[in-house]
Amino acid sequence: MNTTVAVKVLQHPVLILAAIVGGTVVGILCPNLSLTLKDYGSVFLALLELCFIPIILSAVAISVHNLVASKVARKAMGRITIVSLAFMVLSVLLGLLFSYLLHPGQGLLASSSAKIHEISLAASVIERSLNQPLELTSSQTFVGFLLELIPRNIFTSLGNSKVFQVVIFAIIVGVTMGFLSPEQEKGTQKFFETLFEIFRKIIFAVGVFLPIGIFCLIAGDVGKVGPDTVLEMGSFIAKVYGVYIMCFILFLIVIKVRSGQSYSYVIESLKDALFLSFGTRSSIVSIPSTIAGMADKLKFNLDLVDLMVPLGNIVGRFGNMIYFSAATIFTFELYHMPLTVVTILTILPLTMLAGIGTAGTSGILTLTMLALVLDIFQLPIGAILPLLIAVDSLIEPMRTLMNVFVNCASISVICPKPEVGKL
Amino acid sequence: MDKAQDLNFFSKTLKFFCVQFILIFGLAQHCLFASDSKINPLTIPDIRLILERGVLRVAMHAIDNPPFYMKNDKGEMEGIDVDLAYGIGKLLGVPIKFIRTAPSYDAVVEQVAKGEADIAISKLSITGSRSQLVFYSKPYFNMRKALLMNRVWGEKLGKRKPLEEALATPGAIIGMIDNSSYEAFAVRLFPQTKLEPNDSWAVLMSQVIKGEVAAIFRDEFEVWRSLFNQKDGSIFLMSVVLTNEMDPLAIAVNPKAPGLLAAINLYLGNFYHTLTMNDLIARAKNSLNKPKVNK
Numbered sequence: 001m002n003t004t005v006a007v008k009v010l011q012h013p014v015l016i017l018a019a020i021v022g023g024t025v026v027g028i029l030c031p032n033l034s035l036t037l038k039d040y041g042s043v044f045l046a047l048l049e050l051c052f053i054p055i056i057l058s059a060v061a062i063s064v065h066n067l068v069a070s071k072v073a074r075k076a077m078g079r080i081t082i083v084s085l086a087f088m089v090l091s092v093l094l095g096l097l098f099s100y101l102l103h104p105g106q107g108l109l110a111s112s113s114a115k116i117h118e119i120s121l122a123a124s125v126i127e128r129s130l131n132q133p134l135e136l137t138s139s140q141t142f143v144g145f146l147l148e149l150i151p152r153n154i155f156t157s158l159g160n161s162k163v164f165q166v167v168i169f170a171i172i173v174g175v176t177m178g179f180l181s182p183e184q185e186k187g188t189q190k191f192f193e194t195l196f197e198i199f200r201k202i203i204f205a206v207g208v209f210l211p212i213g214i215f216c217l218i219a220g221d222v223g224k225v226g227p228d229t230v231l232e233m234g235s236f237i238a239k240v241y242g243v244y245i246m247c248f249i250l251f252l253i254v255i256k257v258r259s260g261q262s263y264s265y266v267i268e269s270l271k272d273a274l275f276l277s278f279g280t281r282s283s284i285v286s287i288p289s290t291i292a293g294m295a296d297k298l299k300f301n302l303d304l305v306d307l308m309v310p311l312g313n314i315v316g317r318f319g320n321m322i323y324f325s326a327a328t329i330f331t332f333e334l335y336h337m338p339l340t341v342v343t344i345l346t347i348l349p350l351t352m353l354a355g356i357g358t359a360g361t362s363g364i365l366t367l368t369m370l371a372l373v374l375d376i377f378q379l380p381i382g383a384i385l386p387l388l389i390a391v392d393s394l395i396e397p398m399r400t401l402m403n404v405f406v407n408c409a410s411i412s413v414i415c416p417k418p419e420v421g422k423l
Numbered sequence: 424m425d426k427a428q429d430l431n432f433f434s435k436t437l438k439f440f441c442v443q444f445i446l447i448f449g450l451a452q453h454c455l456f457a458s459d460s461k462i463n464p465l466t467i468p469d470i471r472l473i474l475e476r477g478v479l480r481v482a483m484h485a486i487d488n489p490p491f492y493m494k495n496d497k498g499e500m501e502g503i504d505v506d507l508a509y510g511i512g513k514l515l516g517v518p519i520k521f522i523r524t525a526p527s528y529d530a531v532v533e534q535v536a537k538g539e540a541d542i543a544i545s546k547l548s549i550t551g552s553r554s555q556l557v558f559y560s561k562p563y564f565n566m567r568k569a570l571l572m573n574r575v576w577g578e579k580l581g582k583r584k585p586l587e588e589a590l591a592t593p594g595a596i597i598g599m600i601d602n603s604s605y606e607a608f609a610v611r612l613f614p615q616t617k618l619e620p621n622d623s624w625a626v627l628m629s630q631v632i633k634g635e636v637a638a639i640f641r642d643e644f645e646v647w648r649s650l651f652n653q654k655d656g657s658i659f660l661m662s663v664v665l666t667n668e669m670d671p672l673a674i675a676v677n678p679k680a681p682g683l684l685a686a687i688n689l690y691l692g693n694f695y696h697t698l699t700m701n702d703l704i705a706r707a708k709n710s711l712n713k714p715k716v717n718k
Contacts, residue, residue: 117654117657120657120658121650121651121657123657124650124656124657124660124661124662125647125650125661125662125664126661126662126663126664127663127664127666128586128663128664128665128666129586129665129666129667130585130586130587130612130665130667130668131585131586131587132585132586133581133582133583133584133585133586133589134577134582134583134586134589134663135582135583334658335575378575378578378579379575379578380574380575380577380578380661382574382661383574383657383658383659383661384658
């Protein structure tokens with residue numbers, strides 16, 4: 001009895017918001033303390049990371065198996081594809097539109113701060129001999145990209161947390177399960193369901209410490225980025241959050257309409273997933289709570305939710321696409337490149353591709369995918385990337401939250417409208 | 424700390440110098456104690472001339488160039504080149520007289536060639552034409568040549584092509600200061616690229632920011648400083664330091680003073696703490712020429 005009360009108190013949104021605000025304040029006021037806190041935050045994160053690979057493996061295998069087995073899901077295949085693509089296009093377009101309105105880049109450049117100057121200066125000196133190219137790392141070829149997707153040795157892929165390879169493996173396993181004898185099929189399904197359940201419980205248990213974890217991690221990130229940078233680049237950070245919040249509101253309306261519930265009930269249902277993704281920057285960790293929110297509380301079709309939450313959370317990356325659109329607008333404005341219908345049509349598929357390409361990556365690796373978009377327009381990424389990296393640990397939580405949230409919105413459109421019983 | 428180091432350094436200098444010169448040449452001892460004893464008649468003639476005059480004349484460009492040479496708030500000379508001049512003065516045991524009248528680097532070298540100055544320490548690059556007028560010491564600072572490149576041009580020229588090939592793209596222009604050592608370097612290094620020299624570095628800077636030229640060409644320190652002083656410069660520009668292309672700084676020595684040249688080379692080889700680019704940047708940040716961005 002007492003423990004459930006304690007859990008309720010610890011997971012109360014007010015406490016979590018207090019942890020976010022408190023962490024920021026501590027990070028700004030005592031950077032030294034915050035670095036120690038970050039280590040404790042890492043312990044929290046490590047406990048959750050422990051669940052990554054088993055959750056991906058079991059969730060994707062189960063959902064793909066359901067897709068193969070269940071008629072509902074198979075019939076929805078076309079709808080899933082169309083809606084998912086539509087939501088990607090929508091994310092990019094909204095990202096472009098809101099960034100065009102808010103100009104987050106101006107916030108980056110408006111301050112003539114020494115810190116920004118120092119960061120960009122340090123990244124602006126390179127050493128080359130005349131027979132070397134400006135860019136030393138050769139860009140990835142398409143064949144190389146394909147090769148990278150195949151889990152040649154599944155144990156190496158699992159051991160090295162190669163998320164994309166694990167997903168591919170899980171898809172193969174999920175499909176193959178459909179060709180087993182009914183007995184074997186049941187057994188394998190049970191195995192994966194049990195595996196998922198184990199790690200769902202672990203995530204739930206660790207999640208109890210979410211407010212403390214968030215407090216430590218945010219304090220650590222603000223401290224690491226440095227109060228100078230946070231304050232000087234505050235306008236940029238605020239505008240990016242502005243773009244995200246505008247998108248959030250639009251997608252919230254979508255979920256509200258589709259679920260037939262009130263705004264507050266939608267948020268209440270998804271709050272665990274949202275807080276977890278914000279606090280841990282991992283959309284994978286929030287898979288179980290997203291499924292719970294979408295299926296149990298908002299009453300969307302369980303089969304489809306089971307299928308789409310893991311796939312969407314891992315590959316969807318809508319939040320990243322929004323961020324790439326914002327960064328692209330910023331770069332275009334910076335180098336006085338006009339935005340025309342043709343350029344927007346070029347940006348669109350590239351940004352979607354770059355977003356999908358970030359599946360399973362986090363942090364700086366995510367940002368380098370931006371080069372995929374800018375390369376086509378021959379725009380330099382070298383000057384912007386260090387600035388984006390400098391503040392990324394503060395942007396990443398929101399980006400992850402949006403990955404999860406927009407995925408929920410797309411699922412709400414994929415699923416038929418639930419029959420809402422009067423409460 | 425500087426003074427203590429200097430003293431310590433000076434005493435080491437003395438010891439080493441005594442051993443070498445007394446044993447090997449057996450004549451320079453008097454140079455060190457020139458102030459309290461008569462000049463040894465066996466002193467190398469050109470050094471003896473300086474000792475008899477009682478002052479070492481050092482030519483420097485008329486315009487301050489921090490952190491190499493500049494006047495501080497009290498009107499005293501300071502900087503890397505100035506420290507070096509004082510070090511050589513201590514070695515010989517004579518005070519320094521700075522000659523700050525030359526309006527160009529070539530004029531600084533000419534003052535030494537004409538004998539109006541004994542040496543020139545003035546952030547001098549080694550060039551073929553100058554080496555026909557004066558002796559050069561061995562380098563006291565190893566800089567490299569660098570391109571201050573417009574980032575958008577960098578993308579346009581092809582960032583995955585070898586640099587020399589990319590710069591040979593028709594339409595690409597490299598700017599540099601007219602009649603400077605860098606014009607000669609550029610002719611040799613970028614034979615297929617259109618070169619557009621200009622008298623003013625400020626004009627070149629605005630050209631490269633606007634993208635009228637693809638890159639401008641100078642030593643890595645000046646390029647770094649230009650980036651540092653230009654607000655938002657690194658958004659549009661980047662420094663490409665050419666790793667195999669050295670631009671060493673050396674002291675110009677009066678061609679009639681081979682003894683002095685030998686003494687200076689000995690000093691540089693044995694007693695001088697060679698600076699790195701990072702030392703230079705640290706000193707530049709502290710120097711009088713505070714960048715605008717800090718305000």
